[in-house]
Every structure is written in C-alpha cells, then in structure tokens.
Amino acid sequence: MLVLPRLADPGDRARTVRVALAVCAGLDALVVVGAAVFGPQLAALIGGAQYAGADLPMWRFALVGSLLALVQILLFSRIAHGDRRSAALIWLAVVAEVALVAGGLRWGVGSVVAAAVIATGLLALAGLRSRRGALSAGTTRIVSGPTRAAGRFAGMSFDEVRRDWTLLGERDPLWAVYVAPGTRGGRWDVEEFLALGRSDVAATRSWLAELGRPTSWTRALDFGCGAGRLSQALAEHADSVVGVDVSAPMLATARSLDRSGGRCDFVLNEAPDLRRFADGEFDLVYTALVLQHLPADVVEGYLAEFVRVLAPGGTAVLHCSTSPLWTVKGMIWRFAPARLIGLGQRLFLRYPAPMRMTAMPQRRVVDLIRAAGGSVEAIQSVDDRSTHWRLSTYVITRP
Ligand SMILES: C[S@@+](CC[C@H](N)C(=O)[O-])C[C@H]1O[C@@H](n2cnc3c(N)ncnc32)[C@H](O)[C@@H]1O
Numbered sequence: 001m002l003v004l005p006r007l008a009d010p011g012d013r014a015r016t017v018r019v020a021l022a023v024c025a026g027l028d029a030l031v032v033v034g035a036a037v038f039g040p041q042l043a044a045l046i047g048g049a050q051y052a053g054a055d056l057p058m059w060r061f062a063l064v065g066s067l068l069a070l071v072q073i074l075l076f077s078r079i080a081h082g083d084r085r086s087a088a089l090i091w092l093a094v095v096a097e098v099a100l101v102a103g104g105l106r107w108g109v110g111s112v113v114a115a116a117v118i119a120t121g122l123l124a125l126a127g128l129r130s131r132r133g134a135l136s137a138g139t140t141r142i143v144s145g146p147t148r149a150a151g152r153f154a155g156m157s158f159d160e161v162r163r164d165w166t167l168l169g170e171r172d173p174l175w176a177v178y179v180a181p182g183t184r185g186g187r188w189d190v191e192e193f194l195a196l197g198r199s200d201v202a203a204t205r206s207w208l209a210e211l212g213r214p215t216s217w218t219r220a221l222d223f224g225c226g227a228g229r230l231s232q233a234l235a236e237h238a239d240s241v242v243g244v245d246v247s248a249p250m251l252a253t254a255r256s257l258d259r260s261g262g263r264c265d266f267v268l269n270e271a272p273d274l275r276r277f278a279d280g281e282f283d284l285v286y287t288a289l290v291l292q293h294l295p296a297d298v299v300e301g302y303l304a305e306f307v308r309v310l311a312p313g314g315t316a317v318l319h320c321s322t323s324p325l326w327t328v329k330g331m332i333w334r335f336a337p338a339r340l341i342g343l344g345q346r347l348f349l350r351y352p353a354p355m356r357m358t359a360m361p362q363r364r365v366v367d368l369i370r371a372a373g374g375s376v377e378a379i380q381s382v383d384d385r386s387t388h389w390r391l392s393t394y395v396i397t398r399p
Pocket residue numbers: 161162165166176177178223224225226227228229230244245246247250269271272287288289290293294
C-alpha cells in the first residue's frame with residue numbers, strides 16, 4: 001500500500017524498490033527466525049488446539065511467504081516499469097510454482113515446502129536480476145544497468161565530432177541528418193524531409209499534452225538543429241526558435257531551407273557548453289538525434305546546460321541513446337572499438353565521416369538532470385531496429 005503509489009513515480013522508483021526490498025527482507029528475517037524458534041507455539045496459535053504438538057516445518061513455510069513478498073515487490077516494480085517481458089516471465093514462474101506445489105501434494109509436507117522454497121527463491125533471483133540497475137519511468141520499458149556512460153568512446157574528442165559533422169554537412173546534409181533508404185547523394189525530397197520534422201514535433205506535442213505540459217512556446221532552443229528539420233516545425237508553435245549547431249555547412253543548409261518567416265535564427269556554437277545563452281532564456285529546449293553522437297563527457301556537460309538555460313516552469317525534450325540492442329549489429333556496437341566501427345562505416349558503407357554512437361544509461365541521465373536542478377517528468381524508450389539501439393526521450397522540467 002505504501003510502496004505502490006511511489007512505484008508510479010519514475011524518478012523515485014529505483015530508490016523505492018531498494019528501500020522496500022530492504023525493509024521487507026528485514027521483516028522476513030524476523031518472521032523466519034521467529035518461526036524457527038517458536039514453530040510449535042505458532043502452529044498452535046494460528047491453527048488452534050488441533051495443531052498443538054504437530055510437527056510442521058514452520059520456518060520453511062515462513063521462508064516461502066517471505067520470498068513471495070520480495071517477489072511481489074519486484075513484480076509490481078516491473079509492471080510499473082512497463083516491462084511486460086519480465087512481468088510475463090515472473091507470472092510464468094508463479095504458474096510453474098503452483099503446478100510444482102500442487103503436483104507435489106503426494107509428497108510429504110517437507111518436500112512440498114522445499115520445492116516451494118526453491119521455486120520462490122529462483123523467482124526472487126530472476127526478479128532481482130531483471131531489476132538490477134533498473135530505473136523506470138513513465139512509459140519507459142527497459143533500462144540499462146550501469147550508472148556510468150559507456151567509456152569505450154572516451155577516445156573520441158569534441159573536436160573530432162565537430163570535424164566529422166562539418167564534413168557530413170558539406171557532403172550530404174539531409175541524408176546525414178536523417179539516414180533513410182534511397183535518400184543518399186542529395187536525394188531527400190525537401191518537402192518530405194520537412195514533413196517528417198512536423199510529424200516528429202506533432203508526436204512530441206501530443207505526448208506533452210498528455211503530460212499536462214505546454215504545447216506552444218515563447219522562445220525555443222533546437223539544439224543540434226542540423227538542416228532545421230525540427231526548428232521549422234517548432235516555429236509553427238513558438239514565437240521564436242534558436243537553432244544551434246556545431247556544423248557551419250549544416251546551418252547554411254538550414255538557412256537556405258528556412259520558411260519560418262523570420263522566426264528561426266540559426267547559430268553556430270563550437271563550444272562544448274551553451275555559455276552564449278543566459279540562464280532561463282528558453283521555455284522549451286529540444287534536441288533529437290544529436291546527443292547520441294557525442295562523447296559521454298560532452299553529453300553530460302550539455303545536460304546540465306540544458307537545465308540552466310531552461311526557464312522556471314519550462315520544458316526540455318531530450319533524446320539520447322541508452323544502449324545497443326542484443327542483436328548481431330547491436331553486439332558490434334557494444335563490443336567493437338569505436339574506431340573500428342568508424343573505419344567500417346567509411347570503408348564499407350562509404351560514409352563521408354563516421355557517425356558514432358554513445359551509450360548513456362537512463363539512470364545516469366536522471367542523476368545528472370537532478371544534480372543540475374531539473375526534474376524528470378517522463379521517459380519513453382524504443383528499441384530501434386534500424387539503428388540497433390535502445391533510444392530514450394526524456395521530458396524534463398525546471399521547477
Ligand atoms: C543527426 S543530425 C540531427 C539534426 C536535427 N536535430 C534533426 O533531427 O533534424 C545531428 C546534428 O547534431 C549536430 N551536432 C553534433 N554535435 C553538436 C554539438 N556539440 N553542438 C551542436 N550541434 C551538434 C550535427 O552537426 C548535426 O547537425
């Protein structure tokens with residue numbers, strides 16, 4: 001009763017589960033020890049006079065019940081987490097346990113209880129494993145474990161990324177912004193490209209409306225605006241939009257495609273921070289398909305900056321890559337050195353410059369946002385089969 005409402009809070013869920021498990025395990029230990037010491041007396045107290053003197057394995061009964069209590073907390077946390085796979089797995093194990101216990105009725109009481117202890121213990125272990133490192137949120141599904149960002153891309157520097165995106169912007173800006181089949185070599189239809197931006201912004205606005213957040217703004221920041229695909233769509237709902245990018249050729253394309261009637265301003269920012277903007281300058285900060293390409297330490301710096309430039313009561317919508325999927329290509333992202341992947345992209349896929357990807361665990365993002373004074377309202381995750389990455393979008397507010 002106390003724990004359930006807290007499990008619905010994305011920011012608090014991980015801590016709630018930890019505390020609930022610790023409290024429950026402590027109480028469980030008392031019950032099991034009590035049952036071991038006062039077994040016969042308890043049997044008589046609970047069952048009445050006919051159980052007086054009965055030789056029942058009370059501590060093992062207590063152990064099954066205790067383990068089930070832990071399983072229940074884990075199960076609720078997985079359900080609140082929207083993780084249907086783990087929840088289904090746990091239910092399956094419950095069915096198996098019931099079958100085991102029912103089938104074992106021909107056995108002695110001791111064997112039935114032992115079977116139940118083993119099954120429930122395995123269940124608790126499975127639940128703990130699937131929960132390990134999990135932080136859940138809103139409509140989020142699965143969260144990767146580590147609290148630190150993947151260090152494998154630590155060798156990639158801010159300058160390298162800037163150079164790469166400058167080259168990508170020079171060679172094939174629209175394709176580099178949105179890699180889709182048949183669009184390479186300047187073959188993106190500009191209208192379709194911009195329409196895609198409008199539909200992305202429309203989907204975000206519906207989500208924000210569901211969350212009770214504003215859907216139109218005074219001054220919006222589109223961080224990593226590229227060719228202005230999203231800036232222009234945002235300008236339909238904002239008085240002004242500042243599109244910021246590290247790549248001058250991308251910005252030149254954005255300006256040439258701009259149909260916002262002067263509401264978009266495209267600005268070059270070659271710094272790993274946003275110091276050119278004042279505290280609280282924007283009531284919307286939006287970034288999509290950008291942070292995933294940056295080194296982890298740079299992402300961390302920008303996250304704090306997004307909160308700083310957000311006005312009190314404002315909203316930030318931040319898109320980040322969480323972890324590679326467990327697919328063959330996902331394994332390559334997971335285990336191959338970044339430089340090798342970059343080389344493969346250039347040699348085999350003929351990319352003008354590599355497009356790197358960085359894993360940013362959700363828990364790390366949430367911790368950083370909180371440390372910067374922001375609040376995480378909701379997270380949505382998708383397993384993107386085209387990139388082989390789990391991608392997450394965060395709605396942040398500044399109280
Ligand atoms: C894949 S594109 C996405 C563009 C745009 N957000 C969209 O979805 O249409 C990534 C963009 O991020 C820009 N970028 C990369 N690092 C950046 C940084 N440190 N600061 C600003 N922009 C950056 C790139 O130049 C590129 O234009």
